[in-house]
Structures are given as structure tokens and as C-alpha cells.
Amino acid sequence: MHELPQNLVNGLLLGATYGLIAVGYTIVYGIVQLINFAHGEIFMTGAFGALSVYLGLGSGTSMWITIPLMILGAIVTSTVIAVLTERLAYRPLRNAPRLAPLITAIGVSITLQQLVWGFYPSAKSPRVFPSLPGGPYHIGSILIQSSDIFVLVAAVLSTLFLAYFVRSTRTGRAMQATAQDPDTAKLMGINTDRVIVIAFALGAAFAGIAGVAWGLRYGEIKFDMGFLTGLYAFTAAVLGGIGNIYGAMLGGLVLGLVQNLTAIYIADIPGMSQFSSQSWSSVWAFVILILVLMVRPQGLLGERVADRA
């Protein structure tokens, strides 16, 4: 007998982290139709930004001050890096053929990873990340860590904020308009360059928060943690319907659940007992991506969007 409730909770928490990162892919893709490969690295730099703040504050500081400052540090780091890459690497290629910015994105991704690996103190091996005090808490048979609560609160608040922002603010409307038709958005007086920067910054801020959540949950961070996680998060964004913000969150949750549950239940399928270990879970995530693309390429919440010429 497996502990189903516990696994559900674990899956949802992992999924919430994916969702936070996936939002960044989806916003940027929705507006400039670019898969920002470097977004996983934005997430990673956020975690390192938070770690730097923690190390700078020293161990004597109260958690109630440290944690918010770490979050701030993560958001600032991620956002600044994302805005810089947009300005320096992507913007000059705005009208280039599609392949050019994609290749640039790969270059940015490798560059960011290597910068952290080569120049962040002792980042060649994993760096220990602080953990939250308190816990674990028992709710029935479910065990919950303090960091889990952080992930949960962060995901819910972020989603609510984003929903409000996109729907009810002037900038949010400008983002929607730019996503639908950039040229006409310009004719409305929208500075689309600014909107694109905001989209990158917003996605990066969420990735930064996800970076903190990741560090708190797993206790260590590494220069290449953004690569596979970014790949999963992108899968989540496609799963939810790329371009759709709620879809990104939903996709993240579904992917997290599937990854967690397959790792355990696949062993119950006769003949598959060997394929259940954690090391196979990325394979199943990937199989799901392919299946989704075959069956419902527009994703769970996506509308059919025609390719823009």
C-alpha cells in the first residue's frame, strides 16, 4: 500500500514550483513567440541571488527578516538578468528569422550557467541553501515541511497577483493586446518594447521566487539546476496551453502529479517494476509531452492559435 495522500501532496508541491517557472515561458512566448531557453537559468540565478543575500546577512538575523530579503534578492537578480538579456541579446534580433533568437537563447543559457559555475564562489559543486525552521507538521497521515508551506503560499499568491495584473491593470491590457497583434497594439499607442521588457521581468520575478522555493525545499542549489527543471517547466507550459497563464499553473500541477505518481505506481503494472525509480521520472515527463503534442497540441487550456505570419 502506497501513501496516496502524501504522494498527491508532494506531486502538487513539485508541480507548483514548475508552474511558477512555466509562467515565465508562457508570458514571453505569448508576446514574442520565443522559447526563452535561458529561462531555466533565470530561475537558477534567482536561487543564487537569494543565497547571496543570506550569506551577506549573516546567521544572526531573524528569519522574518532574512526570508523576505532573500525573496527580494532572488527577484531582483532574476529580473535584472532577464531584462539585460532581453535588451542585449534578443531585442536586436526582433525581426530576424525565428532560428536566430532561438540559437541566441541557447547561447544565453550556456553563458549564464558558465558564469555562475566559473565565478560564483564554490559553485562548481552544489551549495547548501538555508532551510526554514519549524515543522514537520502532521495533517492526518500527511507530513508537511515548512518549505512546503512556503511553496504553497508563494504559488497561490503569485497566481492571484498575476491574474489581477493581467486582467485589471492598464499594463496588463497592453500585454494582452501586444500578444494578440503587436502592430495594432503599437497603433493604440502601446510601447511594445516596454511591454516585452515587462513580460520578461514578470516571468523572471516568478522564476526568482521559484528559485527560493526550490532551495528551501531541497536544501541545495547548483549551477545546472535550471536546465532539466526548465525543460519540465516548459513541458508544463505546453501541457497547459502555451500563452495561457492559468494553463501554465495547471500544467505544472498536472506534470508534478504525474511525475510523482508514475515514479511509484508504474511498478504496479506487470513487467514495469524496473521502470519506477526516480531516475526514470524524467523519461515519463517527456513521454507525456510527446503524448500531449500528439493528442492536444494546443494544450489543456489553450485555444487553437494560428501561426502568425
Next chain:
Amino acid sequence: MTALLEVEDLRVAYGKIEAVKGISFSIEEGQVVTLIGTNGAGKTTTLRTLSGLLKPTSGSVTFKGERIDGKQAHEIVQMGLAHSPEGRRIFARMTIEENLLLGAFLRRDQAGIQADIRHAYDLFPILGERRKQAAGTLSGGEQQMLAMGRALMSQPKLLMLDEPSMGLSPIMMQKIMSTITELRQGGMTILLVEQNAQAALSLADQGHVMEVGRISLSGTGADLLHDESVRKAYLGED
């Protein structure tokens, strides 16, 4: 008095292909000016350059006494030049009201915006009835009304309309043309690009005929309407 818009020797190219080959014209305040010509004559390219979506290779555009070639599109809108693009280009997944609000994107006077939205609904009652509907559900003519209403929301000094009658039924076209007349009577300056030369010339003060990137003929609307070559080429008479 200087003209509201002054275009001088404007040239625009896509890569090595020149689409507009040095055109000059001007628009006085309160005038309705029309550009007519066949497909590919460079009319839409001209409008897209005036509104800053394209950059000219040479020449100048002066609006309200200020050079605007080289300015960004949103800065040009801010100066009071509105452009209702070819093919209407409404935001299909947003509501009618949201479309109108986007037209007023650069304005901060909430009361004025609300008043103008009501004004748009007076001008086009059908829009008011469906204000909460997704704009994509409107018919072609209704979308054109929305596009015009949206362009007016920025309180422009000069309104540029690109083929407002394209693909519309005769009745709808009548409605659109009478709205343009109404706007003109209200003192709006309009630059109208049309393939329907008859309709455009009969309400224009000035007309220019464009052929393969150049202005081949200019005159008052009435003059052109009676010009032999225009009648042959664009009005389908022999």
C-alpha cells in the same frame, strides 16, 4: 498656415524592393484627403510609414510642424495621429469595450474616456448593445465600426483609415461612408485609403492616385472623379 501633415519625397523599401518611390503630398486641417490606386500601389505602405510601423529609407514626414519619421509608433499616436489598419485588426479575444479602452490607451482622463465610449456607442449603436461580447464574434461591418470607433478613442488630430470598405456589403459600405461624412462635418481631418475610388473621391477634398509607388495624378475629389483616365482605370468605365 502650414499643413497638418506634410509628406516630402518619401521612400520606403522592403529589403531591396522599393514599395514607395518618392511621394509628396500634404493635408490641411479639416480636409479629407484620399489615396486611391490598385493593389500593390504602395498605399498601405505609405500609411504604415506615416504611423511609424515602417521606417522610410529617405524623405520626411512632418506632423503639426514636427518631424515624425524616425519616431516610434506609440509616440506618433501620442501626437494625435490615429491609424485604423487594413483588415480592421480588432483584438478578437477581447470585448468590444476593452477594444475601445485600448484605443484610449494613452489617455488618463477617466471621465473623458467614458464620455467618448458613450459617444462611440451613439455613433455605432450595435457596439453598445454588445459591449461585453468578444470582438471576434462581430460581423465584418461591425468590426469595421469598432476599428473606427477605437481609432477615434485617442482623440486624434488626423485619422487615417485604410480600406474601411474592404469586403463589406453595399449596405454596410454606405453606413461606413456616411459615418466618414459625419466625422468630416464634425471637423475631423481624415486620410482615407480606398480601392472604391468612386465613394472615396466623392467625399474627398483632395485626391491622389498612386501607381507602383508614385503619385501619378493629384487634384480635388471632384476633378479626379471627372478625369478621363481615372474614370477609365478606376471607375470601370470606358
Next chain:
Amino acid sequence: MTDTLQLQSEAAARPKPAIPLPTSVARAATAAGAVITAASAFLSWTYSSQFPGDLTVSGYPGGLQWITFAGGLLTLLYTLVGYRVPVLRLLAPGGPEGTTVLLAVGSAVTTWFTLIAISVELGGLANLTGGGWVAGVGSLVAVVGALALPRDGEQTQDAKLRVLLYAGKRPELPPTQPESPWVEVPVVLVTLAVALGIFSYGIDTAYAELFGGFLILTGFTAWALNRSGDFTRLAALMQRNRTTAAVGAFVAAGLFPFTQQGGNAEANANLGVSILIFAATALGLNIVVGLAGLLDLGYVAFLGVGAYTAALVSGAAGAAFHVQFPFWAAALLGAAVSGVFGVLLGAPTLRVRGDYLAIVTLGFGEIFRIVVQNLDGTSGPNVTNGAIGISNVPDLNIFGFDFGSPHSLGWFTIGRFANYFELMLLFTAIIVLVFARSTNSRIGRAWIAIREDETAATAMGINGFRFKLLAFALGATLAGLAGTVFVHVNYSVVPDTFQFAGPTPPNSAFLLAAVVIGGMGTVTGPLVGASLFFLLQAKLSFLHDYQLLLFGLTLILFMRFRPEGIIPNRRRQLEFHEAETAEA
């Protein structure tokens, strides 16, 4: 707007030389500087023989002095062209002066690179002898002279890059009439021989300093010859004598192991065969990326599929199946299995947006590595022997020819790696042939149509999906084929070879970079790109820690400033630059 207009009128008048001197003086100074530079190579440059290459000997050049010598001679040559020496004038159809500037600067940079390397490594300028100073001063005199020559290049308006563009752009050359084959064919052959010589020398450079100097001079010379118009003329010549050039190139490449007979012969042949495998794989990727416009980020996995397939049927002790196929069967099987994976992966993803393919292939690349790592008997069934990989893959034996041992051919000895080099050359020829045939066929035109505008292509009746799948599967098959040789050359195959990005080739990112930076859609581009990347990482090992960083930055910079790559495909170049004018 007014700014641009002013710049244009400036450009119309030829700008003045940077240094005001009478032209005759300038030319004489350049020539003298070049002669001194070349001659200085025969002097001793330093007291200590600790600097690699031993530059202490007077009487003949050694090590980096050879590079300086070559630089001086090249500068002298083009200065003589400037003197309007009859036959030599043919060498610079695009104008000799700009070319001379580039060559003079190039040889000065290599010379000073050497002098600085000596000072830094041996501790201070005191280590330079008179000969070193002669070289340094001579090369600078040549630069000063060259900068005073009249400027014959067309100037561009981009103000930001003024200094870099000093030499100007080559004017548009009038097309030439074909010469008689008795002239053209020897020129083709000589060119190929020179290319082989330069390549062999580059591979044989024994230490990083020498390779660095070599690279600097080669880079500047390539720039100079592009500026002089020689490359354009040669390209036209090669195009006219396509078959001769192609066959000649392969013969020249085949002669490469014969140029490597010293103590480093096997190591150099190993480098050579690795470059070939890498280049052939890059060429396969070029079909997918360069011709069909599909971004494949997990391409190295197909090389892996081929390699593992061949290893599994090679009779290696670690393999799960104890069978030994003859090599032709293993090669075909490896290619076929790889092709099947290509179809399995392409069929679901090629129907949807192009960008998804990038991420799916990236995923596939990672998954492939994880799967072969897991099929180790504990995490999964034992097929691939997990992280340890399949080792002791036996050497090939085709028709009694043992690839594992050296063979003597007259005066020459052909070692193990040289054997494989010749085999891989054959495979590369096949891949080049497939590439060239498909480019100029109905299929190739369909790919271009899809790449440029899929909607329009579909409207013309091209089944986009089918052609994309064909490109994708073909690419996979060719990589699988290369993989079958790869595993025999390296004795073994381990999962970690097949990463997305890593410090050593082949990995997907390096392959992609070889294609993109070499030149998408061309045959020579990926070959040049692959050789360059492979040699760079193999020779400049002191940069090991920063290699990937530099690599990432190179990708970004190339996409920004030269998206068409080192060797541009005409059509591609237009695609990349057409949007720049009108769009705001």
C-alpha cells in the same frame, strides 16, 4: 535622418589614410617592414630555450618564428601587388591596399603575441634578444606604412565599428570569363594542396602558443584574402570545376595521414578522425537545420543511437547481445535504428509549431542519455551496461584489413587512427554526396520553400509534414551512420558523451554551433566550423574552464553580427538581412 545623409556624403569621398605620408614612402616603408619581419625569423629572439619551440637559434626559424616569417612574406607579397607588378596584380582584384593593411596588422599581432608570450612566460621583457626587437619593430614599421597607403575599400556607414572596418569593403567584382582548363585545374589543385598544408600544420601544432599564433595569422589572412577578392575568385573557380574540386578535396584529405609521419602521427590522426566524425555529424545536422530550417537540439543522441547499436552487435564483451555482425551490416543497422528513432520522434512533433520541435529534441537528447544510463541491470533491464558503458569494442576487420594495426605503404606508415580516418573519410564523402544531391533536387527546393514560408509552400501543394519528416529522419540516419564508426575509433561508448552541452565535442550544442557558425545550408560551412571548434578546444586546453562560456558568448555574438556564419549561403544571407531595412 540628417545624420545618415551626412554620413553617406562622407562615404562617397574616399577617406584619407590614417597616417599622412606620401604614398611612395608608405609603400616603401611597408615593404621594408615586411622584409625585416620575415628576416627577423632567422635571428634569435630570446636567450632561454625554455620557451616552447626554441627560439634561441640564429640561422633558421623555429616554432612561432615560422608564423612571423609567413606573415612577413604575405605582407610583402601584397605590397608588391600595390607596386603594380605585372602578374601579381591578378592576386588582388578587389584592391591591394586594404589587403595589405590586414596582412600587416595580422603579422604584427602574431609577432607581438609571440613576444608578449615570451615575456610573460619567462618573466619580463629582458628575455628578448635583439632579434626579438627587430621582429617587433619591423612588424610595426609595416603597419605604419600600410596605414599610410591610400584607402581603396568601400566604406560602410556603421560608425560604431569604424576601426574594425578600416580596410573597407571589397568593391563588387565583375564576373570573370573561364580560363582554359589547363590554367584552372592546376589552380584548383594548388589551392587544395595549400589548404591541406595549412590544415596539417594546424593539427600538428604541438603547444598552445604555436596554435594561437597560427590561428591569429590564419584568421587575418582569411580576412585579407576575402577583402582582396581572392576568395570570391577562387569560389567562382571551384564552382566552375565543381567535380575536380570535390574529388580533389577528398584526395587531399585522404593524403592527410601521409603528411603525419612523425612522433605525433597517431595523435594527429586521432584528432583528424575525430574532426571528421564531428564534421560529418554536423553536416547531417545541417540538412535538418540549414536546409529544412528545423532546430534539432538533441542531435547528438542520434550519433549515440548509432554508436550503441553498433557496439551492441560488435561482439564486445560488455554488450548485452553476444553477436558479431560484419561491419557493413552493423553500419546499416545503426543508421536504420537511428532513422527509426528520428521518425518516432518527428512524426508527433513535426505536425505542430516548429519551436516545439526544439524543445522535444532537447528533451530527447537528455532522455536518451538517462535511458542508456538506466539500462544497467539495476535501474532497468541490462542493455547498455549503464554509466560504465560498453567497452572493449573490437577493432574493425574488413575483407581481412585489420583497422587495429599499422600498415606500411611504401615509405609511409598508416597507423590505427589513420586507418579509421580513411574509413571515416569515405563515410563523410557519402554524407556530402547525400547533402549535395538533396540540395539541388526537388526535395531540396521543397525544404527551402517550407523554411521560408510554410503556409505558401503548403498552398503550392508541398506536403510540409512529409518533407520535414524526411529531413529529420535523413539527418538522424546520417548521424547514426557516423556513430557506428565513432564507437570503433574510441573502443567504447559511454552515456556521458551525449550531453546537450559539455566541454568536449561531440555534444548537441557544439554540433549546432559548428553548423550555425560555419554557415547554415552550405557543405563547406559545417566542415570549417567543425574543424575550427574541434581544434580550438583540443589545442587551447588552458582555456578549459572558460571554454563553454566563450562558446555561449560566441553563439550570441554570431547571431547578432553575422547570423549567416563564416561561409554564407547566398539565399540565407538574404533571409537574415532583408528584414533590417523596412521594419521599425
